[in-house]
Amino acid sequence: MDYAASFLARLPKRKRSIGLDRLNRRMERYLSAEQVRQVMDAYEFAAKAHEGQQRYSGEPYISHPVAVATILADLKLDAQTLMSALLHDVIEDTGVPKEHIAERFGEEVAELVDGVSKLDKIEFRSRAEAQAESFRKMLLAMVGDMRVILVKLADRTHNMRTLWIMPPEKRRRIARETLEIYAPIANRLGMNTIRLELEDLGFRCLHPYRYRVLERALKRAQGTHKQIIQKISRRFDDGLGEAGIDARVAGREKHIYSIYRKMRDKKLALNEIVDVYGLRIVVESVDDCYRALGIVHKCYKPMPGRFKDYIAIPRVNGYQSLHTTLFGPGGLPCEVQIRTDDMDRVAESGIAAHWLYKSGNAPAAQPEVRAREWLANLMEMEEGGSSEEFLESVKIDLFPDKVYVFTPKGDIVRLPRGSTCVDFAYAVHTGVGNRCVAARVDRRPVPLRTVLKNGQTVQIVTARGASPNPAWVNFVVTAKARMAIRNFLKNLQRHEATDLGKRLLDNALREFKLTLRKVPDERMKATLELLGCNEVQELYEQIGLGERMASLVARRLLPEEADKRGGEQAAPLTIAGTEGMVVTYGRCCHPIPGDTVFGYLSAGRGIVIHRDDCGNLTEFRKQPDKWLAVEWERKLNRTFPVEVRAEVRNRLGVLAAVAANISSTETNIEHVQVVERDGDSSSLIFLLQVDGRAQLERVLRSIRAMPDVLSVGRTNT
Known part of the structure; x- marks a missing residue:
């Protein structure tokens, strides 16, 4: 302790007024003399680096790192954490490189300081993206060392204590961020003292009038x-x-x-x-x-x-x-x-x-174990997706109150209130969630969207080859489940787009009497370099998603001596209705097998199929380069939606009669809409599921024969 006392005695009074005495008293309670000396050495380094810098209030800037270190000393954190608190703004605000800190204070302290530092030197498209990316970096640094978030929470606590000096708009923004992110993180890590102070300070800054009333x-x-x-x-x-x-x-x-x-x-x-x-x-x-x-x-x-x-x-x-x-x-x-x-x-x-x-x-030890379990889940959410998506997912995951359910083996699974069977499946393991097809709660079968209650025993039924349903995103509660479903669907779309793009490019090359197998490797490499693609799969994916035109890419792949005037006409692309996420069917005209159709390349969506008499055809004619000749496969094994409009007399029970007639043809009704035209007649609009024109004609003949039906036919925009 002699070193600390002599060090403080040497400092001029004006430099001691920044709270160093208070920090020293806190450290003396639990740190050794050598550890105090190391912390004071870090203080000297930070004070010199920040010399001449001032806070918004006019105080010397070094007062802030000292206050942050004092908050952590109150929690009796180790010497390395206190040194990192004193140095936490050095990289960001003074230009001192991380390597210099590592050389002087060790790699452990340098990593802690770097984990807390913001990403101000990187260009972002928006402030929201910069905040989200900075937050992502901090959380990922926590995986290496949990003390990163302790320094950050102490940093935020002192900033909130001095927030009143800031302009109102900035004050409200920082207070909202504190209540949405940092106070919940403190709660998740069990740091009740820090959480309560952050919540009260944040509430006071965000809603000052409500605070005064209470x-x-x-x-x-x-x-x-x-x-x-x-x-x-x-x-x-x-x-x-x-x-x-x-x-x-x-x-x-x-x-x-x-x-x-x-x-x-x-x-x-x-x-x-x-x-x-x-x-x-x-x-x-x-x-x-x-x-x-x-x-x-x-x-x-x-x-x-x-x-x-x-x-x-x-x-x-x-x-x-x-x-x-x-x-x-x-x-x-x-x-x-x-x-x-x-x-x-x-x-x-x-x-x-x-x-x-x-x-x-x-x-x-238990809070650290819980925190590391949480961080492991964050690492799974972090894979894929933007920083802003990640931040939103973490916000959702920070409010975990509170359902405790059991696996069939009696293990406890903790889930946010409102969680469903799908959330439970992903909480057990991402692979279980991706393959789940059914659930049992207390041994009884239930729908996957069933909301779970405390004390229930949940069993998930999986099937090999099963995959997540996109509709699950609409009802899952946990961030882990939401991100896992989105990532799976993104990868699925990428795989399907790659297959489709390869077919489209091969089809386009046939016009020039060429196939992908016959394209020289040197020509393919030159084309990839010209188009900025790292590999051929990336090129196929871009074509499949409609971001590049297959015909233009095909021309670039032609050898210099090839006859670019073309040869045989490319055969139409065949569609089977099972292409998943990269071939969709226009809701404006509801094409079905047997209709004459064409494809329209839509950027980011792939191919959208329309009937040749679609009402939107006029708009598509303006971009003929995006049209694509398509035809149906002969054998199809699925149903397609089609919209039918029936004009009927207005009498009691007519809707039920028409619906019963449709059901008698073994046709499923997806949706019904009633539009009253006048007092004597109404329009009934049915959305049906049919396997082709033959089934549709049977349905229309059956409806047309009814005495109260004035006319019936397909809708057309």
Whole structure:
């Protein structure tokens, strides 16, 4: 400690006014003299690097890194983390390279500093993309070292404490980002102290008027609140003392943002929340927790259905405690939390407790285990997709309240509230989710979109060769499931586009009496280089998605001496209706097998099939280079939608009669619309599923023969 004292004594008073004394006092409580010396060395380096720089408030810039390090010292983080906190803006704001930090303070500190640094030197298309990419980098750095996020959370906490100096628009933006991202991350990592401060500061900056109203209401209720808390505490102390349980009983402080969220989410009045009293009981062992629960239930009657055992089944962030709600004095609700000292320490510090208590005890290690499970899920979500998609997925994943279900083997799976069987399947394993075809809940078959409830046992039925349904994206809740489905469909589309593009290019080459097999390798390589493609598969994919014209690419592939006037006409491309995501059918004209059709190349969608008498034909004629000759395969094994309009007399039961007639032809009705034209007649529009024109003609003849049908035919735009 002598080194720290002499170091501080050497500093001029104006340089000591930035909080260094406070940081030193925090470090002396738990770090060795050598570790304090290393931290002070990092301070000297940072102070010199930031010399001449000022914060928006006019303070020396070094005051910010010192304040960040002090917040982490309060959590008793190790010396490397404190050094990284002091240096965390050096790379970004002073131009000192990462290599220089690694040489001076070691690779471990350099990696931590780099993980926290933003990506200001990279050009982005928008501010949102820059924020999302910076956030992605920080989370991925956490995979290597969890302390990255601890430094970032401390950095954000001090910025929020000094946010009032900023312009209103920037203040609101930073506050919203804090409430949407950083406070939930602190919650996910079990860092309750940091979370509560970030939430209250963020709420105060984003909604200052609402904050003041709630703050005044709490102050008015404070006197009565203290009296009732003291009365309940004395009764608990007496009961616990008689049972021989050594315990600390204290009232829990209410936080304004949590009150605001309860009012907003549960549609409650302020007095309904202010009149709820909270106490915390801290005991020595898990056994004492359950004994204390029995004592408090003797003191006051428990409310039915309001008991939660987070010791047996911890929260997703590792939090453990017993929660119960009692009918207190005068019937007022009283919320009680019962936990051990270790659980209390973990509840306040979360993952930060791991670096102070590395003895391997379960409560301190558990938050890190939970956090690493979460990061493993983030890594799966990170594969594919843009930074902005990743950020939105993480936001969704940061609000995990709270359904606990069981696998058939009895393992617990934690899911966000509202999760479905598909979410459960992806939570078990991405491969299980991709191949799931059915589900059983408590041994009974249920639809895959069934919302799960606490305590249910879920079994997923898989099938080889099965694949995700695009409609699942509309009802899944977890970010992992959503990203896995999207990534699978993207890869599927890419595969289908590659196959289609190859067929289109081969078709176009036939016009010049050439095939892909006969194109010289040198010519293909030159064409790929000219078009900016890394490999031939990429070229096929672009053609299949309509981003390049097959006929133009075919001309580039021709040998120099080839006759470019062409030879035989290319045969029409055959379609079978099973090409998946890269061949779609126009909703304007609903083409079916037997219709004369043509294809239109749409960028990003592939080929869209239209009837030759489609009403949109006029628009497509303006781009003849995007037309494509297509024809149906002879043997098709699927149905196609077709729209039929029937003009009928307005009488009771006519819709049911026409629908029954259609069903008698073994034709499925997808949708029905009734359009009343006048008092005597109506238009019935049916969307049917048919396998071709022959089936459609049977349906039309059957409807036409009905006495109340005036006319019937296909719709045409």
